[in-house]
Amino acid sequence: MRRTLLNARIPGERGLIGSGVNVVIDDGIITDIEFVGQTSAFALPGREADQGEVIDLGGRYLIPGLWDNHVHFGQWALMRQRLDMSRAESADHAAAIVAEHLMLRSVNHDGAITDPVVGFGWRGSFWDDVPHKDLLDRYTGKTPIYLFSVDLHTVWLNSAALAEQGHSSSTGVLVEEDCYAIEKSLQQVDDETLDAWVHDAARKAAARGVVGIVDFELAWNAEAWRRRIRNGNDLLRVEFAVYPEHLDRAIDSGLRTGDTIASTEGLLRVGPLKVISDGSLGSKTAYCSHVYPGLSGPHAKGILNVAPKELRALMRRANEHGLDSAIHAIGDEANSLALDAFEAVGCDGSIEHAQLIRREDIERMAVLDIVASVQPEHAMDDRDVVDREWAEQSGDAFPLALMLDADVDVRFGSDAPVSPLDPWQAIAAAVSRSRDGREPWHPEHVIGVEAALEASARTRFAVGEPADLVALDIDPLRASAEELRVMKVAATFVGGRPTHLAL
Numbered sequence: 001m002r003r004t005l006l007n008a009r010i011p012g013e014r015g016l017i018g019s020g021v022n023v024v025i026d027d028g029i030i031t032d033i034e035f036v037g038q039t040s041a042f043a044l045p046g047r048e049a050d051q052g053e054v055i056d057l058g059g060r061y062l063i064p065g066l067w068d069n070h071v072h073f074g075q076w077a078l079m080r081q082r083l084d085m086s087r088a089e090s091a092d093h094a095a096a097i098v099a100e101h102l103m104l105r106s107v108n109h110d111g112a113i114t115d116p117v118v119g120f121g122w123r124g125s126f127w128d129d130v131p132h133k134d135l136l137d138r139y140t141g142k143t144p145i146y147l148f149s150v151d152l153h154t155v156w157l158n159s160a161a162l163a164e165q166g167h168s169s170s171t172g173v174l175v176e177e178d179c180y181a182i183e184k185s186l187q188q189v190d191d192e193t194l195d196a197w198v199h200d201a202a203r204k205a206a207a208r209g210v211v212g213i214v215d216f217e218l219a220w221n222a223e224a225w226r227r228r229i230r231n232g233n234d235l236l237r238v239e240f241a242v243y244p245e246h247l248d249r250a251i252d253s254g255l256r257t258g259d260t261i262a263s264t265e266g267l268l269r270v271g272p273l274k275v276i277s278d279g280s281l282g283s284k285t286a287y288c289s290h291v292y293p294g295l296s297g298p299h300a301k302g303i304l305n306v307a308p309k310e311l312r313a314l315m316r317r318a319n320e321h322g323l324d325s326a327i328h329a330i331g332d333e334a335n336s337l338a339l340d341a342f343e344a345v346g347c348d349g350s351i352e353h354a355q356l357i358r359r360e361d362i363e364r365m366a367v368l369d370i371v372a373s374v375q376p377e378h379a380m381d382d383r384d385v386v387d388r389e390w391a392e393q394s395g396d397a398f399p400l401a402l403m404l405d406a407d408v409d410v411r412f413g414s415d416a417p418v419s420p421l422d423p424w425q426a427i428a429a430a431v432s433r434s435r436d437g438r439e440p441w442h443p444e445h446v447i448g449v450e451a452a453l454e455a456s457a458r459t460r461f462a463v464g465e466p467a468d469l470v471a472l473d474i475d476p477l478r479a480s481a482e483e484l485r486v487m488k489v490a491a492t493f494v495g496g497r498p499t500h501l502a503l
Ligand SMILES: [Zn+2]
Pocket: 070, 071, 072, 216, 415
């Protein structure tokens, strides 16, 4: 089928004030880009029959559709249902946010007084006070309260929640295994409910210009997404990762990276094998060449989850069956080891996060043609933690400019729910290394907006390319970092089909 997008503009065009383009799309592919004057040639009567469905973009700017190359989509959909705790500036403030929420809930008669409240997203690293059940108990009575930290490694409960869980704790703060068990008990939602939340989250993503995601949900994603797309959630292209516990199943099913899954309108494709090789910065488990300040013992340099030999064996087996590898590596040592493995196996793939990486390893990454799948907004979330934990090497953290200079294939993502599924936040962080008016952090790693948009797209705006497109009110190449961060998206198209329209 044919569609025509009328009166679009190309970002950065100079000396062409008032001129624009009409974009002709046939069966999802851009087949013509016509430069026109202020009055469109298509406005002439008699041409309408050729145009198919017409959408007038009214002079808005067109860019290639945006991808989020690292999300945990089910988790993101779930977290969006939870009380947002990200603005809490202290434990006391967090308790006040809960109190305010309970008050609003009772005013709106929204739920019974004993329905639990689940919150998510607090960051306690720099609070002056510490979470404690007593802080919550002051406000919450019989309502169970569960507040998860942004990395999901810690949960803070009130006394009612402890009672509900049959847990005793003098502080109400539970970490690691205890925390995961509680997370699991709260995540028991049926497929239908989760799919509805996922659909809602997909709508929000489309409204930010997202046309595709790589889903790293720890699940058998092939089936979940096939079901969702069949049930009408057709807003995003999805590539899904396979975890080691599902590798045999993927191989038995003949899944190969890049394959399209049948009966999904071409939207669902097989992604890579995902292996989590080390931990995270926030929990001081990212595997590094140096000791974390204040740590001693066998894990003072972080934790390697998978021994090098085991990593190679996994990657080799995946490669033999047509699956690329996506290796989670955050510390510099983990990144070196991941590259050693790519070198030894000779397979394609990506390093996920690559937060702290030696300069010689950036060169190796380029030579081996391994994708750097990075989350620029994490640099803004974690700059103070980096300065503290990786003080000696903070200049080697999130080195986007060095990666681009070395010709590494850089792709952006959010790692939602760790940061919001919004590519404009990643783009703004990458071009400014700044947020909330703070001074730029290691501005030598700032990159240009054109490069940032490229790292967020998979297609180009050209004849013969898929019509995955986004229409914007303002020219992104002339926008400030603050404007980029809150960029209004007027329309999103996946294969020419509108998935978001706010014209
Ligand atoms: Zn992740």
